Amino acid sequence: MPTSIDLVFCIDFTSSTMSNFNQIRPNVLSVCVTASASQGDVCIGIIKFRSCHDTWKTKVYGFTQNIHTIQQVLSDYDLGRGSPDGYEAAGETNTFFND
Numbered sequence: 398m399p400t401s402i403d404l405v406f407c408i409d410f411t412s413s414t415m416s417n418f419n420q421i422r423p424n425v426l427s428v429c430v431t432a433s434a435s436q437g438d439v440c441i442g443i444i445k446f447r448s449c450h451d452t453w454k455t456k457v458y459g460f461t462q463n464i465h466t467i468q469q470v471l472s473d474y475d476l477g478r479g480s481p482d483g484y485e486a487a488g489e490t491n492t493f494f495n496d
Contacts (some may be wrong), residue, residue, distance in 0.1 A: 400437035403460060404429070410447040422471050429467050443470050 406425055408418070432439045440460035447454055458470050 400435075402432065402435075402437055402439045403442070404432055404439060405442040405444065407444045407446065410445045412447075426464075426468060426471060430464055433462065433464055441467055443467070 408421075408425075410418075429441050432441065440462055442460045443458045445456045445458075461467065
């Protein structure tokens with residue numbers, strides 16, 4: 398019996414992490430390709446987030462099985478034009494995702 402897997406990547410898009418994102422992107426894509434090639438039913442979702450002053454900006458991409466779509470999502474740097482985050486609010490992610 399095939400296994401169903403929902404795989405979600407939550408990606409920090411604050412300005413201080415963007416230089417690392419170019420190194421992380423190929424690894425995320427590799428995991429997606431490997432998971433999609435498995436015998437199971439794999440759906441992949443991506444959530445990009447960053448702090449913007451005292452609020453959060455997020456972009457949620459629904460589940461897909463299309464690797465080309467995942468590549469496009471990982472190549473899209475737009476998360477609300479610019480990154481005015483003068484501080485890191487990543488410590489509050491638990492609050493954000495539990496609301």
